[in-house]
Amino acid sequence: MSSEIKSTRRQFLAGAIGMTALGGLSFSGTAHAEAQARENHPHIDPDALLTKEHVTDVLVIGGGMAGFFAAVKASDQGAKVILTAKGRLGASGQTPWARDIFAYYPTPEEMPLKDWIKAINTASHRTSNPKFTRQLANHSLARVNDLKKWGFFDSALYSKCFHHQLKKRKVEICERIMITHLIKERGRVIGAGGFTLDDGTIHFFSAKTVVLATGAGAFKPAGMPVCDLTSDGAMMAWRIGARITGKEWNDTTTGLLNAPAATWQRWRKDLARKPQVCGTDVEVTGELGLNYEVWKEGAILPGLPDADKEHKVKHFPRGPAVHPATGRDPAETKPNQKPKVHHAVLSPPFFAQGPPSGGAGAGLAPHNSEGLAPVDLNGQSTISGLYAAGDALGSCVTGAMELQQGASLSAAAVQGAIAGTAAARVALRRKSRFAIPPDQKITISEEILAPLKRGRGFSPRWVTQTLQGIVIPNFILYIKKERMLEAALAYVEELRDNHQPLLIARNIHELRLAHETGNMILNAEMKLRASILRRESRCTHYRVDYPRINEQDWDCWINIFQTDDGTMGLEIQPFNEGPAT
Amino acid sequence: MAIKKISGCIGCSECVLSCPMDVLRIGDNGKAEICWPEECQICHLCRMYCPVDAITIDPEKSIPVIISWG
Amino acid sequence: MSQTPPVFTTSGFFLRAIAVFAGFPVLFMLIKGVFSGRNAYLEIFSLITVTAWCLVPGQFYWFPRNRFLSLHLRGCMLSKYHIVTGTLLVLLLCSHPFLLVVPKLFEYGISPREAFFTMISTPTAGVLSGIISWLLLATLGITAWFRNVLPLKYKAWRRMHGILAFLVLIFGLHHVFVLGRHITPFITVIFTLFALAAAVMMLRRWFDLIPHAKPVRLLPPPAVRLLPPPENIDRLEKQEHRPEKEEVENEL
Ligand SMILES: Cc1cc2nc3c(=O)[nH]c(=O)nc-3n(C[C@H](O)[C@H](O)[C@H](O)COP(=O)(O)OP(=O)(O)OC[C@H]3O[C@@H](n4cnc5c(N)ncnc54)[C@H](O)[C@@H]3O)c2cc1C
Ligand code: SF4
Ligand code: SF4
Numbered sequence: 079m080s081s082e083i084k085s086t087r088r089q090f091l092a093g094a095i096g097m098t099a100l101g102g103l104s105f106s107g108t109a110h111a112e113a114q115a116r117e118n119h120p121h122i123d124p125d126a127l128l129t130k131e132h133v134t135d136v137l138v139i140g141g142g143m144a145g146f147f148a149a150v151k152a153s154d155q156g157a158k159v160i161l162t163a164k165g166r167l168g169a170s171g172q173t174p175w176a177r178d179i180f181a182y183y184p185t186p187e188e189m190p191l192k193d194w195i196k197a198i199n200t201a202s203h204r205t206s207n208p209k210f211t212r213q214l215a216n217h218s219l220a221r222v223n224d225l226k227k228w229g230f231f232d233s234a235l236y237s238k239c240f241h242h243q244l245k246k247r248k249v250e251i252c253e254r255i256m257i258t259h260l261i262k263e264r265g266r267v268i269g270a271g272g273f274t275l276d277d278g279t280i281h282f283f284s285a286k287t288v289v290l291a292t293g294a295g296a297f298k299p300a301g302m303p304v305c306d307l308t309s310d311g312a313m314m315a316w317r318i319g320a321r322i323t324g325k326e327w328n329d330t331t332t333g334l335l336n337a338p339a340a341t342w343q344r345w346r347k348d349l350a351r352k353p354q355v356c357g358t359d360v361e362v363t364g365e366l367g368l369n370y371e372v373w374k375e376g377a378i379l380p381g382l383p384d385a386d387k388e389h390k391v392k393h394f395p396r397g398p399a400v401h402p403a404t405g406r407d408p409a410e411t412k413p414n415q416k417p418k419v420h421h422a423v424l425s426p427p428f429f430a431q432g433p434p435s436g437g438a439g440a441g442l443a444p445h446n447s448e449g450l451a452p453v454d455l456n457g458q459s460t461i462s463g464l465y466a467a468g469d470a471l472g473s474c475v476t477g478a479m480e481l482q483q484g485a486s487l488s489a490a491a492v493q494g495a496i497a498g499t500a501a502a503r504v505a506l507r508r509k510s511r512f513a514i515p516p517d518q519k520i521t522i523s524e525e526i527l528a529p530l531k532r533g534r535g536f537s538p539r540w541v542t543q544t545l546q547g548i549v550i551p552n553f554i555l556y557i558k559k560e561r562m563l564e565a566a567l568a569y570v571e572e573l574r575d576n577h578q579p580l581l582i583a584r585n586i587h588e589l590r591l592a593h594e595t596g597n598m599i600l601n602a603e604m605k606l607r608a609s610i611l612r613r614e615s616r617c618t619h620y621r622v623d624y625p626r627i628n629e630q631d632w633d634c635w636i637n638i639f640q641t642d643d644g645t646m647g648l649e650i651q652p653f654n655e656g657p658a659t
Numbered sequence: 660m661a662i663k664k665i666s667g668c669i670g671c672s673e674c675v676l677s678c679p680m681d682v683l684r685i686g687d688n689g690k691a692e693i694c695w696p697e698e699c700q701i702c703h704l705c706r707m708y709c710p711v712d713a714i715t716i717d718p719e720k721s722i723p724v725i726i727s728w729g
Numbered sequence: 730m731s732q733t734p735p736v737f738t739t740s741g742f743f744l745r746a747i748a749v750f751a752g753f754p755v756l757f758m759l760i761k762g763v764f765s766g767r768n769a770y771l772e773i774f775s776l777i778t779v780t781a782w783c784l785v786p787g788q789f790y791w792f793p794r795n796r797f798l799s800l801h802l803r804g805c806m807l808s809k810y811h812i813v814t815g816t817l818l819v820l821l822l823c824s825h826p827f828l829l830v831v832p833k834l835f836e837y838g839i840s841p842r843e844a845f846f847t848m849i850s851t852p853t854a855g856v857l858s859g860i861i862s863w864l865l866l867a868t869l870g871i872t873a874w875f876r877n878v879l880p881l882k883y884k885a886w887r888r889m890h891g892i893l894a895f896l897v898l899i900f901g902l903h904h905v906f907v908l909g910r911h912i913t914p915f916i917t918v919i920f921t922l923f924a925l926a927a928a929v930m931m932l933r934r935w936f937d938l939i940p941h942a943k944p945v946r947l948l949p950p951p952a953v954r955l956l957p958p959p960e961n962i963d964r965l966e967k968q969e970h971r972p973e974k975e976e977v978e979n980e981l
Contacts, residue, residue, distance in 0.1 A: 164679075165677075165678075165679040165681075166676045166677050166679075169676070169677040169679065169704055169708070170679040171679070174679075174702075174704060175702075233837060233838065233839070233840070234707070234836070234837040234838050235707060235708065235838045235839055237677065237708075238839075238843070253676065254676070254681075275681050298700075299726075300720060300724035300725070300726055301726070303679070303700050303701075303702035303704075304700075305679070305680055305698070305700040306679040306680055306700075333726065335729050337718040337719055338720075338724050338726045338729065339661075339700070339701050339718075339719070339720035339724050340701050340718035340719070341700055341701050341702050342701055342702055342703040342716070342718075343701075343718050349703065350836060350837065351837055352837045369727065369728070372728045373728075435726045435727075435728070435729040436726055436727030436728040436729060437725075437726045437727030437728070438726075440726075440727060539697060539722075543722075543725065546725040547725055550725050550726065550727055551727060551728075552727040552728045555727055556727065587681055587694070587695055587698075590681065591698075666910040666911070667908055667909070667910035668908075669848060669851050669853060669855060669856050669908060670851060670853040670855075670856075671847050671848070671851040673847065689853050689854075707836060707838040707839070708838070708839060710830065710833075710839065710843070710844035710845070710847040710848045711829055711830075711844070711848060712771055712829070712832060713910070
């Protein structure tokens with residue numbers, strides 16, 4: 079990258095950050111014009127890229143916990159399975175960072191199942207879906223035992239364990255492929271298309287059923303290791319007609335002010351240890367995090383707690399955490415008691431926990447609260463043959479907030495296994511296979527390669543940072559009011575209409591960034607629209623203009639779908655009309 | 660500045676595979692190269708997978724960050 | 730220049746030699762900034778390995794019957810240095826691939842065994858030359874320790890020892906140049922010079938080019954010197970004029 083371009087971006091960034099601080103007063107106009115004038119000189123010849131085709135029964139997209147279990151269980155059903163992931167199996171998405179996995183032990187020491195489900199439903203102001211909560215409890219121990227058998231708990235790095243199990247089952251693993259398109263034919267999903275990050279080869283997967291386990295998505299925030307997740311799965315599913323739920327909820331994790339992007343330093347305590355099992359422990363940790371206090375007080379006050387010690391609002395009763403599965407003594411497995419980590423000499427130097435910064439997970443929703451709207455407990459989406467699992471499924475296991483330690487990793491395992499099994503059964507039952515029509519292939523290839531072929535336009539990094547400047551500020555993302563949301567929406571629509579179509583890429587790395595940027599813009603629009611619609615405050619959604627919970631009108635989830643003219647439609651799904659068994 | 664330095668690399672490509680952000684590539688000399696440090700999310704996954712601890716990572720990002728408040 | 734013979738206290742000589750062989754590159758390593766964010770163990774590990782490697786060329790100078798040095802040091806002292814440092818070097822350098830993966834014990838990431846296996850199964854030139862020099866070095870160490878049990882005449886053994894050492898130097902240098910963490914162009918030049926000098930030294934000895942008698946004193950005497958007690962002067966002189974029969978025989 080030439081220094082000229084760099085300085086352009088820096089100048090703009092100064093503007094973007096100033097804007098964040100000043101409350102969105104101005105936009106850096108000059109940088110805008112400069113960026114627009116940028117010519118694209120690709121380092122590779124897009125026309126020389128190859129195309130490869132794969133045929134399978136079940137296609138699993140995503141290499142996290144959900145994708146892994148989907149592939150394992152689908153292949154155990156006897157189906158031919160291909161797993162693809164944007165990164166490495168077990169080393170991409172959020173799975174590499176999760177260290178606590180929940181298991182429900184039906185022992186007298188644990189909270190009774192009914193009470194636990196009730197506690198979660200109450201604590202989450204009924205945003206949880208009790209059927210999925212129950213499903214998690216019923217299956218979690220079996221999944222944890224599977225993982226124990228496979229040596230998952232022996233290392234903090236999961237790739238080897240996952241690879242070993244899939245290779246044993248002869249699952250074809252296609253890593254470093256970014257899927258950009260789901261392909262639908264006659265109301266049914268028939269495959270997917272994407273490109274490899276290494277050489278840009280375009281891959282088409284023809285499948286009878288597809289399990290989407292692409293995880294959640296965020297705005298490439300500083301402070302959480304989730305920057306590879308840009309809601310790709312939900313966005314491509316939306317484009318072919320699936321319903322997306324839960325976009326108004328927010329993850330409220332904070333970072334470290336003296337180095338906001340230092341995710342490893344922030345999560346060091348967790349990242350440097352092996353995974354462990356934890357039992358029932360319903361706990362409400364600050365619903366809005368520190369965002370509300372900061373907004374109210376107007377600044378970070380010296381008295382505010384460290385990033386690590388967020389407010390604990392309520393504590394539900396729980397039994398002692400006894401874990402028959404691990405066979406360890408209760409004190410050792412107590413969920414909140416982290417094992418000793420060796421870091422004094424043997425890990426790179428780090429700084430003390432300092433004052434917090436906001437928006438470490440900007441764009442993320444509480445786990446399992448956003449994603450494809452399920453129509454049944456198998457994770458079947460509104461499109462035939464398309465299943466979702468884990469963070470990609472809006473199952474609302476613990477509702478619009480995180481209430482149970484380890485539940486999201488466990489839910490990914492449980493839902494992955496169930497979706498994989500269901501997808502394999504359907505695939506094996508289906509005799510016919512729809513081939514991907516040649517003209518669709520051409521269109522998709524064109525769409526994938528467009529940023530490489532564009533002669534001039536905007537760099538994905540610039541557009542991403544502009545988007546971040548618009549949606550990440552506290553007064554847009556967390557402390558919402560209608561006027562401000564509308565204003566941000568106008569900016570986002572501008573990006574969507576006049577910038578996304580002009581994204582350029584000079585190499586495959588930037589091609590990936592371009593597609594991710596497109597997904598983030600769409601995701602931002604969804605988040606803003608859903609936030610505008612929900613005229614109340616509940617859980618992690620806070621509206622200054624509607625600061626009370628409104629149980630009468632808003633005991634419902636918001637689903638987003640594509641209308642016939644391609645625009646965004648929103649619908650309301652009452653809590654008591656959740657997916658039935 | 661995010662991922663900072665690679666020294667003593669033996670060229671096993673573990674880090675290239677395990678970087679979720681596609682920051683690294685194997686260069687012409689057969690060693691891992693930091694190609695796009697702008698994208699580095701300072702997650703230390705590459706360092707943890709590197710068999711010879713060749714990678715040094717800085718807590719600061721190489722481009723300015725945008726946060727909700729601070 | 731005066732006629733007074735130089736006095737090298739044995740430890741002083743040793744320290745100076747170490748300063749030349751080890752101190753110099755280590756100094757540059759420090760200036761370049763090794764201590765830059767890696768954990769303390771790895772920094773110390775690096776320092777030890779680099780120091781050990783820097784002392785390798787020294788071994789070629791400290792071989793027991795180096796005429797030039799035995800002027801100032803008694804042969805048995807020299808051979809003691811050679812054996813002590815040599816043993817240390819072989820141990821350190823042979824264990825460095827294992828020491829390198831020790832931090833993996835403390836992180837719950839990949840296990841030391843996995844790391845080691847990944848390492849040695851990476852088919853790149855630097856790793857290969859590393860493995861080759863490891864094998865050579867191990868052979869060197871073993872054949873030196875068990876010289877007495879080997880069915881080899883002293884002369885043949887010594888030639889083998891020299892050849893092995895020379896090969897270690899060549900493959901080791903390749904390994905160091907390709908994989909060394911602290912390699913800079915300057916250090917490359919220094920190492921190359923050390924190695925060349927060592928090679929010349931050895932070849933000269935093989936072809937009997939080192940003058941047998943009347944070696945020239947290269948170093949000026951110190952300003953002040955402690956007078957050794959009379960019997961010591963005696964011995965020094967005796968040693969200087971004594972024709973070392975055994976040595977001449979053994980010269981190749
Ligand atoms: C720092 C941190 C700590 C956490 N700690 C815990 C914890 O202690 N306990 C707990 O229960 N949960 C925890 N979580 C949450 C937990 O990690 C996730 O809920 C869970 O791992 C989700 O798994 P998943 O398989 O659904 O998605 P992910 O693990 O996010 O996997 C998504 C996969 O999809 C792939 N993908 C994405 N887009 C594409 C695309 N376009 N094409 C192809 N592939 C794509 C990615 O490469 C990745 O492999 C934590 C999360 C974070 C960030
Ligand atoms: S720290 Fe994380 S994002 Fe940065 S290069 Fe390493 S693996 Fe990639
Ligand atoms: S993992 Fe380490 S040794 Fe392997 S290629 Fe990457 S930096 Fe080099």
